[in-house]
Amino acid sequence: MESRCENCIIRQFNALRAMSKEELKKVSDSKTTKTIKKGEPLFDEGDKLNGVFCVRNGVSKLSKLSANGKDQIVKLATKGEVIGQRSVIAEESTNLSAIAVSDMEVCFIPKESITNTLHKNPDFTLEVLRHMAHDLKEADDVIVNMSQKTVKQRIAEAFLYLKNNFGEDEQGFLALTLSREDISNVVGTATESAIRIISEFKKKGLIHTSGKKIGIKNERKLVELVEGF
């Protein structure tokens, strides 16, 4: 039995909280819930989306293939985030592909339910706008980091980001486990370079690892590294 959007706690975190009762009902009636296994795509770069995805559980990487054949991960979207709004709003095909990096549960909301509300409910539209303004600011920050920080700094920052946004498990490992390749695609470097730096961090006691799991051991030093000491 599917749950109703009206009762969904996730909604607090995204623009859907600005919808009216009736609008929400319409969304709820038209939505479908999907389960996506780790590694499977929500959509591919260039796809035309006829709706958006609201993440109920799990994490998706949003990435773009570059000319040299490497993926650049632009964002990690997690619980509460809405994926695909940009392309639905701009009425363009997606510029990014979305692939699950952990098992996911998402709601697919057909675009009509969204666009109708966009045209009629300024509170909702404004709320979406605020979220997008936030995303844009974050994107600006990423640009600056990419161009002004070293790979070492970006990897340190990525670990701190993972800790702050996804937390740690009982044994002190980062709750979201990314492959070394994904890590390198987040920071925009060669996989070997990322691995090398991870080894170095381990030797210096900044982190500890177990298989592909990574745990932060000396957060203070990682922060210092990011800030350029």
Add this chain to the structure above:
Amino acid sequence: MESRCENCIIRQFNALRAMSKEELKKVSDSKTTKTIKKGEPLFDEGDKLNGVFCVRNGVSKLSKLSANGKDQIVKLATKGEVIGQRSVIAEESTNLSAIAVSDMEVCFIPKESITNTLHKNPDFTLEVLRHMAHDLKEADDVIVNMSQKTVKQRIAEAFLYLKNNFGEDEQGFLALTLSREDISNVVGTATESAIRIISEFKKKGLIHTSGKKIGIKNERKLVELVEGF
């Protein structure tokens, strides 16, 4: 004598075209026109903006200072573009500073005229949203370029961008002349590196220069370079 927004052609290019007659009148009555000389700031990073700037003429660089003391130019805003909306919408201080790279004429629109309309006119809000969606896509592209392309490719791309967006003068030089330092801040590299690559391009016959002016001589080869040949 100031001109009225109602008659402003610039408006076509931004979200203000979705305003109603009355809303536009309010904007027109509350706006002030300013002249900004090359090199002067519209605002600095961290400022709280109580309005947005609509560019009537000239170009502004939007940049962010990084920890190592270098500026990263995130965007060049030109005729028709609205600057500062992101921070007005998010009700945050700006994450970027805006400095004129050529003499500018801008209209300053107090935020009340904007926010009122945002709350009441979904067409306007949606239009702003569309523009921001576009900006976000562009930012994603910049992220990918920054991390996956070489400095040489990024400089070649910058020249093509300048040609496509600002055109050329009668003698075939790029109409927007940036200092070597600004160019290096656009592509995110050291000024010396940028200069070196510009010299190399000149030697190879891809561009020609005169003082700080740069003209594209072999567009085809520049494109090939960007695409990785």
Add this chain to the structure above:
DNA sequence: CAAAAAATATGACATTTATCAGTTCTTGTT
């Protein structure tokens, strides 16, 4: 459980890019 496949890891080396030090050219000022 063993074999195969995939991911992680390391070394050697090439390439790219930054840094520092200094020279030459431009531009604006008096």
Add this chain to the structure above:
DNA sequence: AACAAGAACTGATAAATGTCATATTTTTTG
């Protein structure tokens, strides 16, 4: 026109990062 100040440029060198080859470990699969 002479000077000063700031850009633009060049060279030498160091540091960061990418690439390729290969070894080792982990994970998956039959």
